[in-house]
Amino acid sequence: MSLGISDDQVELADSLRKWAASIGPVEAVRAAEGEAGADFAAVWAAVEEMGVAAIAVPESAGGGGGTVLDQAVALEACAHELVPGGLLGAAIGGVLTGRPGRHGVQVHPGGAVWDGGTATELLLLDDGEVTAEVGIDLSARHARVSGGTPPAAADERRRLLAVTLAAAEAAGVARWCLETAVDYAKVREQFGQRIGAFQAVKHLCAQMLETAESVTAAAWDAAAAATALDEGAGDDAQWAFAADVAQATCFDGAVEVAKSCIQVLGGIGFTYEHDAHLYLRRALTLRALVGSSDAAAERITAAAVSGVRRQVDVDLEGRDAAVRPEARATAERIASLEPADQRAALVDAGYLTPHWPAPYGLGADPTLQIVIDQELGRAGVVRPDLVIAGWAVPTILSHGTDAQRERFVRPSLLGELTWCQLFSEPGSGSDLASLRTRATRVEGGWSLTGQKVWTSVAERADWGICLARTDPDAPQHKGITYFLVDMRSAGIEVRPLREITGEALFNEVFLDEVFVPDECVVAEPGDGWRLARTTLANERVAMASARLTKSVERAVELAASRDLGAVARVQVGHQVALATVCALLGVRTTLRALGGHGPGAESSVAKLLGVRSRQDSSELVVRLQGDELALLGALGKESGDPLAADVWEQLNTRCLSIAGGTTQILRNVAGERILGLPR
Known part of the structure; x- marks a missing residue:
């Protein structure tokens, strides 16, 4: 699925991918191999004519007047086709300066100048001589700075914007690698059948899907947070948190998907003639440019300890105006009742299962479902869990x-x-x-x-x-x-x-x-x-949120109360990032439903990633407490001993990769039903 969710953004991504493929980007990359001074002039002329690098520049300055998220969608689409010649640096510079240009940007003091080898305008943190280099990414010409005096600190907005837009490129790289591997696995035959039918290959492709969806969700959220800030609906802490989650997720993820692509391709993927290595080179370079994912994870831990959590607001675009007053009044009426009477009131109002048809629900569309969730939450009303009845009753209905x-x-x-x-x-x-x-x-x-x-x-x-x-x-x-x-x-x-x-x-x-x-x-x-295998056609749409899971919150609590050391704090940050990404996958599914679309691949991989998050975070919580485990007394979540509850949670979560279909079976399902691999 595209990084964008709205119809306009999906259409933008589709049209740009087709346009990018038509200008021969890979051919230009190969033709310029070894030329430090290559400027990819023909490609850049086409980029300028389309205005791709200036989508987020104000119209008054000759740009497209779009948002950072629009720009990110464009970068993802162009990275999917490996458009060369400095598009990333130009996009970053355009947002920073508010004007179009072929910018090169130095993001870190003393570091490389992103796309400095093809730029006509440099945004430097330090002064010095700039020299273009041929790096391992053959589609770019970054530059080094020699001499000059580096400043004491980097510009934080520049860094966050660079990570945000680079993450979009990482999403495009990951998507191409996934699609290329899957297409090959569908047709390549070995031992008398197509290799996509082999469970080992199918699982590898399904894991690539999980990672690619994670990269896409984190990149999208960083761009959405930047856009919200620009529009006065966000704040610096939220963008910084989202960008750190993207840095902790997107670049390692893109590298892993690129490596797995070569693995699925086999020998042909290891040849210089195949394009797979060009995408691996781009992924490795992006990771090197943005900096360590572990450094981002440590910042995430610090932010989480200070109380920061990713808060994602769903813009209902005014569609809630007609239904919110009644929903609020009903929720407040239910909240005023005695707790023992609230369940019956929820049932009578259709608010316990609003997505079910009348008279047991309201046949509510996605907008009304979310409004009811919001108003019940605002009033402090907690719906009781139907447990197995939530599966049985829809079938009866x-x-x-x-x-x-x-x-x-x-x-x-x-x-x-x-x-x-x-x-x-x-x-x-x-x-x-x-x-x-x-x-x-x-x-x-x-x-x-x-x-x-x-x-x-x-x-x-x-x-x-x-x-x-x-x-x-x-x-x-x-x-x-x-x-x-x-x-x-x-x-x-x-x-x-x-x-x-x-x-x-x-x-x-x-x-x-x-x-x-x-x-x-x-x-x-x-x-x-x-x-x-069937449920009601009118599926439940949950209110979008990005709350952390129980064990991740417990890990943050331990980071706040103990001197864990740098390594452990990095581990906590990575778990916060993964839990945030899992929640973001749900947010994207919610937004698709609001747009009238069925769930994308993210809804199918959410369980796989969610299970990994819960199992890994619960194990980390116990590991953070060292040898206290060996001295544990009675085991049980009701024992009153926090460690006993933590160990119970670690052991109990082992069932999650088995219950409801094992992880291995679900990867088969994802491979066959989402990716279209042969049985």
Whole structure:
């Protein structure tokens, strides 16, 4: 997906990619190899004619009058095609000076002059002689400064802007590398099949997708923060935080994706004739120019300790004006009730599940959903978690009978019914199509026999949603039926499973000729697989936020209260950056929904990255406390010992890469359904 989200920005990126490809950028790069004085004049003439480097320069000065975010979208598109000749330096200089020009910019005192070898105007922090060099990035001519007197400090705005716009280029590089690797994996054959069908290659491409989406989200947010500041809606601390997250994420990420691209390409990717090494060279150079990701991570820790968190506001562009007064009044009315009465009031108002259809919700569009979230949050009303009912009830709403809806929906919303999920089996976890629990026809219904496992809250559930095989002769995906099972029925035995935390949150459930009446079959026999994979068409749109997760906040707390040392503070900062990126992926999904678009790839990789964030941060929290772990007494989050709670969290998060589809299976899904790799 493009760095931009709005239709205008997506269209800008698409048109610029096509234009950039048409001017022969890679050919120009190869033709100028080894020429320190190469100025890529023909390419620059085309860039000037299009006004690409001056998109964020005021119209009164001959620019496009756009925002920093618009400029970043353009840079990403041009980096995707490896446009040479100083576009990045010119864009930075244009924003800083407010006028178009072929600028070279020295960002760090004593450091390289970005695009100084092709510039006609230099923005230097120190005086001295400038000499163009051929670096490893063959598409640029940066310059060195010799002599002169460096100033005491860098210009902070210049640094932040440079990181922000360079991150956009890193996003374009990562996107090209991902697309190139995937396209090759779809057609290259080895051992009698296309290499994209091999799980190792598929997983590598899926990991490239995760990284590329992270780079894109962080680059977008840095540019959005800069734009908000320019428009009077942001502040310096927010831009600095967003830029540091981009520095900690984008440049290492682009290098990793470029290296993985060469790995997927194999021998051809290692040749000089293939373009992959040109993108790796650009990524390595961008990383060198902006500086250490660890330095950015240490600044992130310092900012987080001082209370800074990334605050992302969603601009509803006035679409909320008509609905906000009623939403605010309703939220305030619910907040005024006794806590015990608030749930019923939420249900009656349709505010517990506003995305569900009436009478159980409001059939709310994305704007109304976000406004209701905002107003409930403002009033201090916390929605109760529906847990498994949040999966069961939408299926009943979409595919059940009127009688089933009348019987189950409202009681579930009110918390009068607790649900569990009877899907996984000892021999079929993620592979639900291979389940063996059988349902045989009996008078008035079905008799279910089999074993389910990993079933949360089965010991106290009133009802379970259950998949069972009703036609053993049908293909795997065809003979499965979706049942609603009364967990008090004869023939059900629930056995707790003790997990690595020492607690028993999961259960085994044994079904021995359990009778399920026909009125508890959802849809038709044989429809179970389809029902298990579908939810309501009107998906839930969450209010955009960039809050840190529990373990990351705990790591920040330890950084504030202990002398951790530089290495540990860097580790904390990287976890803050990753958690922020995970939240930003959700923000981008929300904004797409507001624009009337379906979710992009970021929504599909959010779970993969979110799991990594929660597991890594919870492990870091324990590691930061040194050998105290060896002396830990009773384990348990309720023990009152903070370390005991931290260890419990570390152990408990190990399930996240297994539950709801293992990380490995989800990478297969991402590879096949998002990237289009062969099965």
